[in-house]
Amino acid sequence: MKLLSYRSQGTSSWGALTEGGVVDLGARTGRRTLCDALEADALPRLQRLLRETPADVGLDDIEFLPVIENPPKILCIGTNYHDHRIETGREIPENPVVFARFANSQVGHGQPLVRPAESIPFDFEGEIAVIIGRRGRRIAEADAYDHVAGYAPYSDCTVRDWQRHTHQWIPGKNFPFTGGFGPWMATREDVADGADLSLVTRLNGEEVQRSQVSLMIF
Secondary structure, three states: OEEEEEEEOOEEEEEEEEOOEEEEHHHHHOOOOHHHHHHOOOHHHHHHHHHOOOOOEOHHHOEEEOOOOOOOOEEEEEOOEHHHHHHHOOOOOOOOEEEEEOHHHEEOOOOOOOOOOOOOOEEOOEEEEEEEOOOOOOOOHHHHHHHEEEEEEEEEOEEHHHHOOOOOOHHHHOOOOOEEEOOOEEEHHHOOOOOOOEEEEEEOOEEEEEEEHHHEOO
């Protein structure tokens, strides 16, 4: 399934992309947001519903919202591709470099990514978002994929000088309108566990970044 969050005629909802458009699953499931549906483990029951339900709205008639509007947390791993690590002259880290993004720094697909007036160095950073669907703690490595709901493109744009003010990266990663999330998530059944996905970033149509999941350090 391809699941997305959107706004249509002033009302926010979430749904599934089908050949005919978008099926409004917020109205049909009673779950206000996609995040609510994930927490309720509602996705396995949607396949039959989608087979029997026509689209409610065309893709051209919606405004995309961040795939997950209200995530309880967004954890990011910095300098996590070997090619990017080599490009920046860094050693292989012993542990992941973890920083946080805040939900209100995000925008949906098709919305402008905004360089703040406080800075000039505003860099593109394409990423693959892993969306966690099941809660868990101290999860065995063999069971990790059972907690993944799906994957989505993420544009983790960075205000570079603010990132480098200290060893804490959060200031450079959380200006408003600097995290593009979407257009939609592909659910786990559509992406083989451990697949070597390609990551490509284009800026105004020009390719500026290309990497592979197999080049991830962590």
